[in-house]
Amino acid sequence: MINEIIKLKRKGLSFRKIAEELNSTVGKVQYQWNKYAKVQAPTPIKTDFTPIRKAKTTATQPLTEQSTLRREGISAWLVSNNRLITFWDIPEAKKRLISFYFDKDYSCFLLALRIYDVTSIIFNGSNEHSYVETIVPENQKHWVFKDLKPNRSYCLEIGLKITESKFHPILRSNSLQTPRTSCEQVGSLEKDIHSFLEDTNSPPNWIEHVSTYSYYETESKGGLKA
């Protein structure tokens, strides 16, 4: 397969077009290409303290490691008051590590998705209020959770069943808080709201968009507080 891919790539076809041409999927084509590119990548050569001049390559030359987009992570997004969507990508490196470390082929393990209720706690992998585990198909890459409870915080982990009872996490998602749907749910944040209003120089205690935390990081780095 790789020879055809190289031929078509040299003609300047995109991965999508190559996949169409070969009656395959973009993922498979890209995987084969990356594997090929890795073998072709120039090996680092011993140097003194001057860096190797990067060869002026054109885009059609074999890609080096950094030329491939890094796909790794699991994300969770709320799509309605009680529903979230999650998607993930487990990088090959982590699959290899798992199968090497546990000395078993990666495909021997079942892929499992866990949703944890982490309301008002700092999750450490085992202090959740409750969790639900779902076995998902090996090549599944997204999932929808419905009927979430209001005013709760959730986070997800994708991992492997190392044994029937043992779950080994590989990736952990961001946390989300489901919206309140009635006035009875109000009040649980009272303390946090109070302390945030007292000191707005550090991020609040409730879950916020990731940009909040980088905002506070740059602010404190910039020494604004001083």
Added chain:
Amino acid sequence: MINQNFQLVIHSNIPCLDFFNSRDEEKLPLFSFTEDFISLLMLLEVNHFHRVHLGIIPLYYELINHPTFKNEMHIYFQEKERTTSDTYMYWEKYNGNLSIPIRKLIECEKIELLAAPVTFVNLPFLSTSNGLEHQIKTGISIIEDFFLVKPKGFWFPNGSYTPGLDLSLMSEGIEYSFIHHQTIHYADPTPVKLGRGPVYSPHGLIMYPIEVITNAAEIKFEDGESCADTRYLCISMAESLDNQMSLLGKVSPSETLSKLNTELEKVHLCSSFLSEDLSGSFNYESSPFWSESHFIEKDLENLKEKIVTDNQLAIYREMMKEWMLLVGVLSSKTNSTLSLQDYIDRYNELRSYFIADSKLPSGFFNRPILENFLLFNIFSRPSNERQEKILMLTWEYPPNIVGGLSRHVHGLSKALSNLGYEIHIITTQVNDLPNYEEDHGVHVYRVKPLNEKDPDFLSWVGGLNLSMVEKAMELLVTHDFKMIHAHDWLVGAAGLTIKEEMNLPLLATIHATEHGRNDGIYTEMQKFIHNKERSLINGADKVIICSEFMREELMKVFRVSEDKLAMIPNGIDESENHLVSSDCFDLPIDKNRKMIFSIGRMVKEKGFDTLIQAAEKMRDLKSDVYFIVAGKGPLLEEYRRRVFETRLSEQVYFVGFVTDEQRQALLNYCHIAVFPSRYEPFGIVALESMLYSKPTIVSNVGGLKGIVQHQKTGLLMEPDCSESLVEQLSFLIHNEDVARDLGEKGKRIVERLFSWQRVAEETKRVFEETLINKSIL
């Protein structure tokens, strides 16, 4: 009843697309939208309505100013035979320059443009500050560029809000926005007016409670006091013009929304949506594109640190553009996966030019969209990097000290950094130590396993290795490492994985083995660890050990070929040697006499029998000295008996095994150290006494004679010759100044030879050797 106040937002979800590369049928919705848009402008222009707010995709404002669009819109009117319609007349009146009437309407306060993300993406779906900032700022700047006003209000596409976005908007000078009235109703604490009045978000954005209306007839009027409250309605432009008109008729004179007299309550607002469910935009077909755009967004965040040249900066700008369009098209409900893949392909193509820092070919296709788009807070940083970078993996690093490994990696990395290397260390996060620290060219990253509380140690280590690989892959995006250096099996899996993944040479230092620790392999756990050690040793390009003993062990236990091993003795850290408080140790220390100290295994080759004979002669010379000899071994009892028999019990003490603290106390207290060995391949104990500035006498054999230069850095004696030992001892006792000088010089030579600097120099040699071998293979 009728005197209730209304404010109106008109919004639209016209699809985001790259107009210039779209098929005709994809453009149609834009043309028909433009007709509706013109109708709205006409309506506002001729009637005495009060101000309305407009929340549409900012990209559209750029588009209507583009000659190509104007041209095609013209053709659209002709083809649809609308050239006699009022909208066409209006269009002609302004020569197709819709910005002119919009600007007029802004001036006479009939319309207020709300800022929005430039490609109308659902903001909660963005995962980086970089992405968020570019979406928001570019949206604002388009309005500023074309209409010369600075928008104060913001429209969240689909009303999608999540806590924290208020902060991002505040940083861009936005003052107010709109959110579903129920979200305000259920705010924490509950606002006095429930969902009927504006509030401050936690970060200080004014939020107006909005109701979705499709028809003016839907508005229910409220009784009583609340009538005085203003109500905020929003209607989609897609609704019929009649509906819009009847609503427009109800709008009351606009208060300037951001300037409220009353102090508002500050409350926590939850995530919020205007539409019922956004999961419609996710399906089996589109979800891979969502994740791809998510990874591209993160990629852009990482790559901004890697921009060195202006060429890269220019390419980065194009990459950012591709992403903004991709995520915008994805957010539009009508998306064809075909065009989505094109954005991704183009992004990846641009990316390869970016990484190689090569110029885009002259014919490289350029999208004539977002032409004035600027990058924010992104600069090229000319690199003055001269240093080679090494990635080190170790499970412990100061201040986390479990065993000797921690100090070793610390000493080595500092010294390597002094040699000009840039060292990046990934280690375990414990006790809330900083996730990242930099100390004199040594960068330390701390990670912990996801299963940080796993009671099963081996699973925990597995989790740690996963986290290390993740961090390493992240670092590899922006750093060109020359080599990975892993310390012991605990990080072996990560080291081997990165080696394979990145095609980098791997160096492993084996500090100890499971086999050695347990004198064999017995349990399942020992077997597991033993196997991990084997894979690391086999998989590494070169293995460093710290002693002859370890060399032999590895060759014996793992059958490693000798040329794969490099022996680099540990550095000696002098600071460790001054921690001694000696009085508490139960040892026969006599402060009135001079102590001569020796230590070693009680075996024949260490020559302690020579020492006993010398002690006898010293007694006969009435010399005021005594000997303490530490160490255990097969000959210990024999030596003790001989001391007793020769009536030397007051002069020679064989104290047996001593602890580290006791050894250090003895080294600290003694006047002279003696190592009368018959055979000694290395002799690290002599180094220690020299490091304590003690004049040291060693046999002229093996490794010892290489360290001690007679009468310069110590004294040499003939092995197996008690007369020779007595001669040297007497010399030191009678020449105290010389003795002190020898001690000082001895210390200096040891510091030089066995310093971390020396270890680093030897390690550097191993690095270079490994790189050469790797490039030959």
